[in-house]
Amino acid sequence: MERKICIYCASSNKVASKHFEATDILATELVKHGITAVYGGGSAGLMGRLANTMLAQGGKVVGVLPRFMEKVEWGHKGLTELILVEDMHERKKLLINEVDAVVALPGGCGTLEELMEVITLKRLGKFTKPIIILNLDGFYTPLVELLDKMIEEKFMRPEHRSIWTVVNRPEEILPAIESAPEWSEDKINIAAV
Template identity: 55%
Template sequence: MQKIKKVCIYCASSENIDPKYFEATEKLARVLVKNNITVVYGGGSRGLMGRLADTIIAEKGRIVGIMPHFMKEVEFHHKDVNEFIFTADMHERKKQFMVGVDALITLPGGCGTMEELLEAMTLKRLGIFTKPIVILNAFGYYDHLIKMLEFSIEENFMKPIHSDIWKTFEDPEKVLEAIHQSTPWSKDALKYS
């Protein structure tokens, strides 16, 4: 079993969400710190992004923020994050999220979080990105998205093998188990995309 050293987390910047999502984020952050895993994330100081960073910093873990310059200029960046990478734009930011990570983890979020997740799934489908993609379906948040993905397979817009692109889990403390249970993926995936 490969040791997980670095993960990227996609998550929300919204502050107006149910406290249960913040609690799930804290639990996941603590598991990652306990296992000495570096976290790469969007660099924000608000919403789940802020709670993720605050928890990792409080627990003495390592977190890296990646953010376009224009977002720093309006003070969205978390000033206490260990390391920051500032990019020219959102496209470069998404590329940097995937550099050197052992897995991608998606927490509840809005259109930005879902867009990042779906792009990662597309890149995996094409064999460009081959690491585990796990979705924290806390409190059934992603039920409708998962049903839509399954429906796209049923309707032959994707193949049955594409259901192995992602793995869902509901308990934030089971994140490492979800990563390790993910189906290995090949760069040859383009052949059956």
């Protein structure tokens, strides 16, 4: 059965080269393992790099792009499949539909919003697959500390730490997916604190 992984990543072309290099490593690993990437459909920044690297190696890439972004030509033109949707809400829903995992690369407010939404959905038992956060050079350390603070101050339970896995290098992403703790729909029973 075809495996699909949703990748949250940024559209900025101005980020440090280390982020592009990490994206290349992940893209190559996905192709090597025959995994299809599902991502936001953009042609710039880490989005474009992910797609271009995978496509150049014969990989499959599915983009999900709101129509208003297509109108300003932000969409990637060479994807395996480009799905146009009406708005950001529909995009986020389709990005995680029937995927085997979610990976968050470093990114901006859009990436953060997507990541927090899927963490919330997993807490509620509406999404049950692994969520991997690439904490390249400590990028997500403040977020992980904030999540720990939420647990410490009883806004979340200690068990909720099992919702996500933090890795420091792109080579660790696929092994982290394989070893992620099981999660089920009945976890809604521990959603409340």
